[in-house]
Amino acid sequence: MEWFKKIKEGVSAQPKKEIPEGLWTKCEDCGEIIYVKELERNFWVCGKCKYHFRIKSTDYINLLLDEGVLEEFDRTLISGDPLKFKDSKRYPDRIKESRKKTQRNDALIAGIGKIEGRKVSLGVMDFAFIGGSMGSVVGEKVARAIERSVEKKMPLVIVSCSGGARMQEGILSLMQMAKTSSLLARQHKMGLPFISILTNPTTAGVMASYASLGDVIIAEPKALLGFAGPRVIQQTIGQELPKDFQSSEFFLEHGFVDLIVERSQLKKTVSLLLEYLSCCQ
Amino acid sequence: MNGQFLDFEKPILELEKKIKDMKDFAAGEKMEISSEIRAWEKKLEKLQKDVYSKLTAWQKVQLARHPLRPQTSDYISLLFSDFIELHGDRNFGDDKALIGGWGKLEGKHFMLIGQQKGKDTKQKLFHNFGMMHPEGYRKALRLMQQASRFRKPILILIDTPGAFPGIGAEERGQAQAIAYNLREMSNLKVPLIIVVIGEGASGGALGIGVGDKILMLENSWYSVISPEGCAAILWRDSSKAPLAAEALKLTAQDLLELKVIDKIIKEPLGGAHRNPGEQALILKKEILKVLEELQGLTPQELIERRIQKFRGMGIHYQIEEKE
Incomplete structure (x- = not known):
């Protein structure tokens, strides 16, 4: 044996x-x-x-900014519990868990950094924090990022990654869509560029507000993009959805994003666009 | 009432029928029972006040969806003269879920825009149950910009179970259409008065909901998501909608408390459907009052105040940073 x-x-x-x-x-x-x-x-x-x-918000900061350096603003903003919302968990507990898990206070990092020497007001969303959902804090931080762009006359770049408005803050989350979009009206009128970068996924309330309002809209390949969730659509119409429906490629085909850019080319592309979108030669 | 009543309306309708029967009987038999009838009427009044002062969020959602509740088309015919409907987004088509056009309210010119759900099956299908496609949002904006060019106030009536979730809607840019409206409505140079008359579901409602004053009828609702949608996602069971309705804080009273709306418009006892004519008159008075407040403002002031109004929405706190 x-x-x-x-x-x-x-x-x-x-x-x-x-x-x-x-x-x-x-x-x-x-x-x-x-x-x-x-x-x-x-x-x-x-x-x-x-x-x-899917990568973390901090990865995008490393990817996009010179030396990966961001002067962060509004880090200490934190949401309340205006609705006293409870489903399977209390909302404050959900927040606490996400803060512990991500070491961030909400689903967006914002600040000022340089892209190939050019200063930008940057915001990056993080899906790990309650699905990147937009409540009062995300809305407020986007609003302040837009205002920084206006005050300091610098371009605005937002990397979105979100399932939409945050249900647990109810109507206040919905109103963040109007809050951010109406401030963009001001930014837009001042002739300041806004580059919106869509990553997997960008849907619903975020897609139906600032993410769709870039002068140039860039999508990462094969990201899920759209307004309504695919499951809701399928239930409503009761038929199979077409292949690639609500993908970056679908959005490009139908004219709602300018270009699809691979991550390795993202910084270079954004930088070149910012060069074109500035008024000086 | 063709069997179109809600559960909690039933005792009221039964009592009403009883009183009517008594009156008919008294008239037929030429009997004098008016003091008795009066007693029953008092009882009815008390019952009504009782029921309607204690409505739950879910009961209000049901009232907002009542099949007989007045809709945009009712307010147009009850309040506006010389109404001319305008169609189409000049781009793709005409969205029947949204009615828009010029009209006169007490002689004052208005651009009137409102979602229309339809009442019977045929109408509901025609109006797509008040669920708009991108071309609807674009039609609305086209008409609003027309009003802005000719310095006429805009009245917007919100009544939708949500923007339509479908293949065509996504292909034609539902998200972009709503986002664009949110930005461009901020730029309009004329008073924008928003009234939620029934259901205000999510981005589908907000897509025509940026304004200088936001009013809500007493038994309407406005929320980030429908109670059914919320229940399906958070409780994985859409039959938990009553629970979600409570949790979402979506009634007019909640929204006033959260400082999202400016005012609640009273409804006749029992809800707008019990007396559409009276409801229309109450609404008219409020619209004219709000218009008067806004008419003194310059276009620049209107735009600045409108942006600031939404800028102030939301609740957040600052914490001490511990590194």
Whole structure:
């Protein structure tokens, strides 16, 4: 039975070769097994199918800003619980959990940074915080980012990633759409550029307000974009949805985004656009 | 009433029928029972006040959806003279879920824009249940900009279960159409008076809802999402809508408290559907009052105040940063 023993030994030896956690990962789209370091180098884009993994707001800051440096504003804004809202959890508990999980106080980071030497007022949403939903705090921080753009006469860049308005703050969340969009009227009139970057997903209340109001609208490939959720649409019309429905490519085809840009080209493209959208040669 | 009544209306309608029967009987038999009738009428009044002073959020949602509740077309015929309907967005089509056009209210010129749900099945289908497509939002903006050019005030009546969720709506840019309205309505140079007359569901309502004064009828609702939609997402069960209605704080009284609306417009006892004529007159008085307040403002003042009005909405706090 020597041969059996040997094999047994061989088998039991297997788990000792521990793969460090997170060294390899699987593409969420095509299933390709990818080396994480390689993925990081590639801005979290699958080398095989170009699937863009969802990344954190801080990753976009590193990606877009010179030296990854953001002078952050309004970091300490935090939402209240105006509705005393409770579903399976109390809203304040939900907020507390998200703050702990993300180390952020709400779903948007805002501030001033440089893109290839040009100062911009930047806002980046983070899906990890209650689905990137927009309540009073996100609305207020977007509003202030727009105002900074106006006061300091600098371009506005917003990276959106959101399921829409935050239900737990009810009508106040809805009103953030009007609040941000009407301030953009002022920004727009002053001739200041606004570049809106849509990432996966950008839908509902955010899509139906500032995210759709850029002078130039850029989408990452294969992001889910739209107003109504695909499930709601399917239930309403009772038929299968077309392939690629509500994707970046669908939005490009129907004329609602200017261009689709891969993450590796994002900074370069934004920078070039800002050059074109300034009044001096 | 063709069986069109809500559960909590039933005891009232039964009592009303009883009183009517007594009156008919008394008239037929030539009997003198007026003191008895008066006693029953007092009882009815008390019952009505009782029921309608204690409505839950969900009951108000039901009243706002009452099949006999007056709609935009009713207010047009009850209040406006010389109404001329204008159609189309000059781009794709004419959205029947939205009625727009010129009219006169007590001789004063208005651009009137309102969502229309329809009452019977045929009308409902024609008006797509008051659910607008992108071309509806674009038609609304076209008409508002026309009013702005000719310095005429705009009256907007909101009554929608939501913007239409469909393939065509997405293909033609539902989100873009609403977003664009939110921005461009801020730029209009004339008074914009918004009245929620029934349902105000989400972006579909707000897409024509940026204004200088926002009023709500007593039994209307306005929310970030419909109670059914909210229940389906947060409770995974749309039959929990009554619970969601309570949680969302969507009644006129809630919105006044949250400083989102400026005023609640009273409804006749039992709701607008019990007396559309009276409701229209109450509405007219309020519109004219609000118009008078706004008419003294210059276009620049109107725009600045409108932006500031929405700028101030929301509740947030500042915390101490601990690094």
